[in-house]
Amino acid sequence: MGESRLMPLHAVILAGGIGERFWPLSRRDRPKQFLALFGARTLLQQTSDRLEGWIPADRRWIVAPGTLMPEIRRQLPELREDRCIVESVARNTAAAIGAAAALIAALDPGAFVLVLPADHWIPDIEPFRRAAERTLAAAEETGGLHLFGIPVGYPETGYGYIEQGTPLAGHDGVHAVSRFHEKPDRERALAYAKRTDMLWNAGIFLWKAGTILDAIGQWMPAMRGGIDGLRAALREDGGRLGPKATPALDRYFRGAPSESIDSAVLEKHGAVFVTRAGFRWSDVGSWLSWADHRETDTNGNRGEGRLLLHDTSDCVLYSSGDGVLAALGVRNLIVVRVKDVTLVCARDRAQEVRDLVRDARDRDDLKELF
Amino acid sequence: MGESRLMPLHAVILAGGIGERFWPLSRRDRPKQFLALFGARTLLQQTSDRLEGWIPADRRWIVAPGTLMPEIRRQLPELREDRCIVESVARNTAAAIGAAAALIAALDPGAFVLVLPADHWIPDIEPFRRAAERTLAAAEETGGLHLFGIPVGYPETGYGYIEQGTPLAGHDGVHAVSRFHEKPDRERALAYAKRTDMLWNAGIFLWKAGTILDAIGQWMPAMRGGIDGLRAALREDGGRLGPKATPALDRYFRGAPSESIDSAVLEKHGAVFVTRAGFRWSDVGSWLSWADHRETDTNGNRGEGRLLLHDTSDCVLYSSGDGVLAALGVRNLIVVRVKDVTLVCARDRAQEVRDLVRDARDRDDLKELF
Numbered sequence: 212m213g214e215s216r217l218m219p220l221h222a223v224i225l226a227g228g229i230g231e232r233f234w235p236l237s238r239r240d241r242p243k244q245f246l247a248l249f250g251a252r253t254l255l256q257q258t259s260d261r262l263e264g265w266i267p268a269d270r271r272w273i274v275a276p277g278t279l280m281p282e283i284r285r286q287l288p289e290l291r292e293d294r295c296i297v298e299s300v301a302r303n304t305a306a307a308i309g310a311a312a313a314l315i316a317a318l319d320p321g322a323f324v325l326v327l328p329a330d331h332w333i334p335d336i337e338p339f340r341r342a343a344e345r346t347l348a349a350a351e352e353t354g355g356l357h358l359f360g361i362p363v364g365y366p367e368t369g370y371g372y373i374e375q376g377t378p379l380a381g382h383d384g385v386h387a388v389s390r391f392h393e394k395p396d397r398e399r400a401l402a403y404a405k406r407t408d409m410l411w412n413a414g415i416f417l418w419k420a421g422t423i424l425d426a427i428g429q430w431m432p433a434m435r436g437g438i439d440g441l442r443a444a445l446r447e448d449g450g451r452l453g454p455k456a457t458p459a460l461d462r463y464f465r466g467a468p469s470e471s472i473d474s475a476v477l478e479k480h481g482a483v484f485v486t487r488a489g490f491r492w493s494d495v496g497s498w499l500s501w502a503d504h505r506e507t508d509t510n511g512n513r514g515e516g517r518l519l520l521h522d523t524s525d526c527v528l529y530s531s532g533d534g535v536l537a538a539l540g541v542r543n544l545i546v547v548r549v550k551d552v553t554l555v556c557a558r559d560r561a562q563e564v565r566d567l568v569r570d571a572r573d574r575d576d577l578k579e580l581f
Numbered sequence: 582m583g584e585s586r587l588m589p590l591h592a593v594i595l596a597g598g599i600g601e602r603f604w605p606l607s608r609r610d611r612p613k614q615f616l617a618l619f620g621a622r623t624l625l626q627q628t629s630d631r632l633e634g635w636i637p638a639d640r641r642w643i644v645a646p647g648t649l650m651p652e653i654r655r656q657l658p659e660l661r662e663d664r665c666i667v668e669s670v671a672r673n674t675a676a677a678i679g680a681a682a683a684l685i686a687a688l689d690p691g692a693f694v695l696v697l698p699a700d701h702w703i704p705d706i707e708p709f710r711r712a713a714e715r716t717l718a719a720a721e722e723t724g725g726l727h728l729f730g731i732p733v734g735y736p737e738t739g740y741g742y743i744e745q746g747t748p749l750a751g752h753d754g755v756h757a758v759s760r761f762h763e764k765p766d767r768e769r770a771l772a773y774a775k776r777t778d779m780l781w782n783a784g785i786f787l788w789k790a791g792t793i794l795d796a797i798g799q800w801m802p803a804m805r806g807g808i809d810g811l812r813a814a815l816r817e818d819g820g821r822l823g824p825k826a827t828p829a830l831d832r833y834f835r836g837a838p839s840e841s842i843d844s845a846v847l848e849k850h851g852a853v854f855v856t857r858a859g860f861r862w863s864d865v866g867s868w869l870s871w872a873d874h875r876e877t878d879t880n881g882n883r884g885e886g887r888l889l890l891h892d893t894s895d896c897v898l899y900s901s902g903d904g905v906l907a908a909l910g911v912r913n914l915i916v917v918r919v920k921d922v923t924l925v926c927a928r929d930r931a932q933e934v935r936d937l938v939r940d941a942r943d944r945d946d947l948k949e950l951f
């Protein structure tokens with residue numbers, strides 16, 4: 212589909228997630244994107260699979276810390292080494308997106324960029340591509356920054372919300388963004404869920420490489436020097452990460468503030484648009500969210516692995532490998548069993564797994580398990 | 582202490598338990614007596630340790646199925662091979678006790694026998710020995726069958742009870758047994774706990790070898806042939822398990838009914854006595870019972886291993902080896918983590934672990950884990 216356009220579409224997969232909320236299955240060196248949470252392929256592989264036959268390998272990029280790159284390249288053998296952008300220091304999405312945009316613009320000055328988190332659940336490929344193509348067509352016309360919004364399914368308190376504004380004429384389902392809303396409390400989430408003009412912010416973006424670079428420079432003055440240095444070095448290296456650009460990229464990350472593209476740029480920028488995207492989506496932010504996308508047994512249990520359940524209901528259960536997870540007379544629990552760790556968590560405390568992991572990572576006696 | 586008596590005291594450890602209630606730590610080939618549930622030594626080793634320096638190795642006997650003997654001999658290197666009595670078919674305590682009595686009587690016609698379960702918790706050795714010595718002195722006088730009774734600590738529904746009768750003159754704390762009471766329901770247990778004449782039946786016995794053989798023959802007519810055959814063969818083999826007695830022992834077990842010594846003999850016999858035994862004791866019948874003998878943290882949790890607890894209370898937690906068991910926001914659970922299995926169980930359902938195991942042992946897809 213994209214092949215016929217004048218302006219090629221590149222894809223950037225942000226794969227720098229740090230694996231806290233799926234502990235103990237996820238670990239520091241095995242974050243969520245590396246896990247096969249839905250089927251045989253990992254979330255990272257499924258993200259790449261969504262591009263297959265659509266965006267060719269020489270236009271697929273990955274941004275991640277160097278520590279994760281060997282596993283990324285093992286999982287994605289088709290990935291080109293010169294499309295791997297190493298974050299020498301872990302920053303947030305703004306720095307990662309800026310680096311990718313600079314590299315892509317150096318090769319392909321008019322290129323558009325689709326930015327994808329590596330660890331989301333999007334089970335259906337075709338509706339996803341159609342939404343991306345609609346967004347690309349709109350972005351070619353607006354020259355703005357485009358987001359993907361998911362019609363609200365239920366009052367989720369874990370997502371940011373986008374309030375849609377004026378429709379973009381001639382582009383069905385594309386609207387100017389009226390306002391961004393932070394993760395709401397329960398009451399607000401209930402109100403948002405009743406409105407048809409509120410969308411979940413899926414963290415998926417589409418824009419021209421040069422446009423996002425200009426916007427980052429405009430709204431994040433601290434990044435201007437780094438971007439300019441990186442672009443100049445790339446020109447010296449003929450558009451590639453050669454002997455000049457490689458250290459410039461390192462300097463760029465070291466000097467970059469750790470901010471999200473949403474709060475640092477998108478919420479301030481004028482020309483921001485959202486596409487109402489009909490595909491099924493989740494950021495799979497916790498074991499509970501993972502379970503939401505699975506079938507239940509007759510007692511409301513959801514899970515995977517070798518389970519042996521007696522008089523057990525409304526539990527989320529995961530057991531890795533050949534090991535068995537047995538439950539007797541319990542309910543409303545999340546239980547995750549891997550070889551060296553088992554986590555037992557109240558069903559309504561799934562979000563706090565992250566805090567538990569952050570605490571334990573500092574403990575000398577436990578850190579090897581986190 | 583026993584060394585100075587005319588009639589030597591032998592000890593018989595009953596080690597045929599089948600490991601259901603401590604699953605998943607216990608397995609078919611690793612029953613409770615093989616587990617180090619309290620400290621570094623296993624329950625079997627601790628049972629043998631109680632005899633050290635008191636009953637010499639040539640008067641210590643073990644009865645167990647042949648499948649368990651290699652591990653028993655590994656755990657008890659001091660055990661003499663000719664003191665290992667193999668149950669060729671797993672029967673109950675009456676058959677095991679009868680076989681041991683026959684072998685001991687063949688070597689030592691006037692011997693007394695102390696019968697000990699291999700899997701009980703008795704942390705203090707001296708009070709235990711004093712109770713045994715008091716019982717031996719009484720048994721030498723009465724020629725009867727003697728039991729050990731533990732003053733009731735709380736309304737336990739999992740133990741059988743002994744109602745004491747007339748005191749035996751000249752033997753402090755030794756009484757004729759007035760009546761045996763089955764495991765009571767909750768209401769009866771509460772009533773028993775208020776009485777000073779009720780004792781827990783600890784399943785520990787002391788009697789002359791010949792006396793228990795006669796009593797078994799009297800109350801279990803089906804065992805007479807087996808006992809007579811075994812004793813005759815032992816005489817032919819000079820009192821040892823030689824070429825005649827070894828097959829006779831096999832025939833003895835094959836022909837024996839599977840009955841407990843309590844219900845088949847003691848509850849019917851006339852001259853039965855109980856010693857009020859002051860040592861701390863538990864049959865450690867479940868994970869909950871195990872936890873009762875451990876200290877709690879400030880939130881009422883009891884456990885062992887690498888535990889990581891956040892906002893967790895009144896749980897029983899066991900994690901084997903280097904593995905971690907983490908809990909977040911839960912209470913009143915029993916959680917047992919071993920490498921290949923985790924069990925999560927409601928605190929008040931500990932007794933049902935046995936049923937879960939019995940069900941699962943028949944399942945082809947699970948039996949290797951039970």
